[in-house]
Amino acid sequence: MNARRSKPVRTIVLYVAVLAFAVLFIYPFLIQIATSFKTDPDAANNPLSLVPNPVTAQVWQRIFGQSGSSAVPVSTWVKNSVVITLVVTAGRVFLDSLAGYALSRLQFRGRKAVFAGVLAVMAVPGVALLIPKFLMVNYLGIYDTYAAMILPLVVDAAGVFIMKQFFDSVPVSIEEAARMDGASIFRTFWSVVLPMAKPALITLTILSFQGSWNEFSHFLVVTRGTTEHQTLITGLASLISGGEGASTQYPLKLGVALVTTIPVALLFFALQRYFIRGANDGGVKG
Amino acid sequence: MARIDDQRPVEDVVSPAGARSTQAASASAGTPTGQPGVPGAARVRARGGIRGREGIAGWVFVTPMIVVLGLFLVIPIGMALWVSFTNWQGSTNPFAIGNGTDVVGLKNYTDLFARDGLTRDNFMQSIGNTFYYVLLVVPLQTILALGLALLVNSTRLKGRGFFRTAFYFPSVTSSIAIATVFLFLFSNTGVVNAFLGYFGVDGPQWFNDSRGLLHLAFNAVGVDDPGWAQGQILGRSLWDWLSGPSVAMFVIIFLVIWTTSGTFMLMFIAALQDLPVDVDEAAALDGTTGWQKLRYVTLPMIKPALFLVITLGLIGTWQVFDQIYVMGKGKPAGTTLSPAYLSYQQSFGNFHYGSGAAMAFVVFVIIIVLTRVQRYVLTDKDERKPLFGRGGRK
Numbered sequence: 001m002n003a004r005r006s007k008p009v010r011t012i013v014l015y016v017a018v019l020a021f022a023v024l025f026i027y028p029f030l031i032q033i034a035t036s037f038k039t040d041p042d043a044a045n046n047p048l049s050l051v052p053n054p055v056t057a058q059v060w061q062r063i064f065g066q067s068g069s070s071a072v073p074v075s076t077w078v079k080n081s082v083v084i085t086l087v088v089t090a091g092r093v094f095l096d097s098l099a100g101y102a103l104s105r106l107q108f109r110g111r112k113a114v115f116a117g118v119l120a121v122m123a124v125p126g127v128a129l130l131i132p133k134f135l136m137v138n139y140l141g142i143y144d145t146y147a148a149m150i151l152p153l154v155v156d157a158a159g160v161f162i163m164k165q166f167f168d169s170v171p172v173s174i175e176e177a178a179r180m181d182g183a184s185i186f187r188t189f190w191s192v193v194l195p196m197a198k199p200a201l202i203t204l205t206i207l208s209f210q211g212s213w214n215e216f217s218h219f220l221v222v223t224r225g226t227t228e229h230q231t232l233i234t235g236l237a238s239l240i241s242g243g244e245g246a247s248t249q250y251p252l253k254l255g256v257a258l259v260t261t262i263p264v265a266l267l268f269f270a271l272q273r274y275f276i277r278g279a280n281d282g283g284v285k286g
Numbered sequence: 287m288a289r290i291d292d293q294r295p296v297e298d299v300v301s302p303a304g305a306r307s308t309q310a311a312s313a314s315a316g317t318p319t320g321q322p323g324v325p326g327a328a329r330v331r332a333r334g335g336i337r338g339r340e341g342i343a344g345w346v347f348v349t350p351m352i353v354v355l356g357l358f359l360v361i362p363i364g365m366a367l368w369v370s371f372t373n374w375q376g377s378t379n380p381f382a383i384g385n386g387t388d389v390v391g392l393k394n395y396t397d398l399f400a401r402d403g404l405t406r407d408n409f410m411q412s413i414g415n416t417f418y419y420v421l422l423v424v425p426l427q428t429i430l431a432l433g434l435a436l437l438v439n440s441t442r443l444k445g446r447g448f449f450r451t452a453f454y455f456p457s458v459t460s461s462i463a464i465a466t467v468f469l470f471l472f473s474n475t476g477v478v479n480a481f482l483g484y485f486g487v488d489g490p491q492w493f494n495d496s497r498g499l500l501h502l503a504f505n506a507v508g509v510d511d512p513g514w515a516q517g518q519i520l521g522r523s524l525w526d527w528l529s530g531p532s533v534a535m536f537v538i539i540f541l542v543i544w545t546t547s548g549t550f551m552l553m554f555i556a557a558l559q560d561l562p563v564d565v566d567e568a569a570a571l572d573g574t575t576g577w578q579k580l581r582y583v584t585l586p587m588i589k590p591a592l593f594l595v596i597t598l599g600l601i602g603t604w605q606v607f608d609q610i611y612v613m614g615k616g617k618p619a620g621t622t623l624s625p626a627y628l629s630y631q632q633s634f635g636n637f638h639y640g641s642g643a644a645m646a647f648v649v650f651v652i653i654i655v656l657t658r659v660q661r662y663v664l665t666d667k668d669e670r671k672p673l674f675g676r677g678g679r680k
Contacts (some may be wrong), residue, residue, distance in 0.1 A: 004311050011442050015411045022452050025544070028454075028467050031477060035470065041666065044475040074309035092428040108344030114352070118325065121355055124363070126648040127605035127626040131633050132362030135369060152358035155351045185343040209436045216608050240469060241612045250470045257466040261459045268458050272451065275458060276552055 085139035091154030100163025370643035394644035435554035496619035500530025534623030557591035
């Protein structure tokens, strides 16, 4: 009965451990929010404080372009990020499920070879693709265009794999009924299969949204890095890694970083259980 | 690869259509037509008609995928392989020889290993840096992820959902945004140094400190660049190889562990929740301590998840790029160079695309070899699993 008596102690140890880690994981984000309302000297003098003194919205005015020349082109970055993320996500969800369905359900010559190809492509590490992507984009004459930023991302092998696995796990009987009623293959896919695949589609939407919103290295190699084609992520990267004057403006940098975090955070808190499924289905970011 | 027919539900197989499709499957590929079983002529027609239509539809459905992956992934890798055998400088067409672009054979590869020079110095330093980076990140993030999973999975803990969210959240945010936060946390006047100041510790200038941690440890016991460590290995002295990660690299190591543990924690939680309850109870009845239970019951049962986490960790860490790009670009003194960043720098900064491509392919090979070796080491001889096996789930 020794074990039972030691239980409260163990529970306390458990809570201390888990709370310590929680502070370690949450505190940086709280500091980030607080610092975005601080002045530069305050951020440097009281970095640990969660209370800005004085409170200033200067950073946010610069981010939203209301302070003239010192404004950061955040609005252009946001526009690019939103457009690219929406197009890439729509493309991935549609084209990945189309291909995943064909690989799972439709009998065609060469299907196994195509699927083996998808698996092989998934195994290629991203680091080996930076120069190749640049070479092809250059060769096609679309360097530094939206086409170069979007087209290479509109299909991803991991998404095709997830959809194929999902369709493999769903009974065929309903689609067979539709097909017997004379519906075409595409019609069956569109009006019968896709509505049934909602959980997998949500997972795929989240993975695609998160992936394209946070994308960095691809945009780095297929564009020149001028404001016109900068997203929030590449813009933020240029803000924090270059520019002499920008070397210490931590409130501004943390504010912009916060802007890049908010959309994914909102989606995350709204659809948490799908995120968790996605993390277990897909790979992991590099 | 599982055949699609194996996964059909039972009622399907007993229906006439299903029975026919299993017959067809044994003959050639399965034909999942949904037509009621009218044998004979109708069946022949079905084979020609529906199968033909399905064949066309199948190819139409996968064509966008094949075009995109082929055009922007498969073919470009071939192009890069070609470029890695040339001295292309980026100005002309890399596929037209002459005009200043020549085939140089394996020179770009041999320069990385065999020829004394800046390229080899940088490349070997990046390999050394990344070796220590991987050596620390992979075990530590695996242990932290497992620890967090065990904590969050404990039935005695209230608010488990909250803690799981807190630990996972960094994983969904952008690596660049997180790096921004860490640049501030570890800046000279930043949070970490302010915190250390409370204890009277004068924190280092984290991002400017190129001293290796192992060197610091050697110095602490009075060893500094000794005679036995003067031998040259691939252009670097043994003493340089033994530097350990620099203080600046250590910050990146800390950041990456902090960011990715959440994702791996979820994989461990999924595996832990699949454990049968009676095993747990049996272990409790046998009077095992918590540590014994972890070592002899839990760990062996979540081995597939452990395997997956280490594999993904090895693949991810060797490619570290984003954090390097925004947190130092190799500075200070080249101690945060990674092969991925160096490959980028060599191509897009110095316009030596051939050399940069060669580096990328070397990293590619390193990753493949390491994951194979790890697979061999961690798997029992009689139960080898596919490299991307997800045996831990359901």
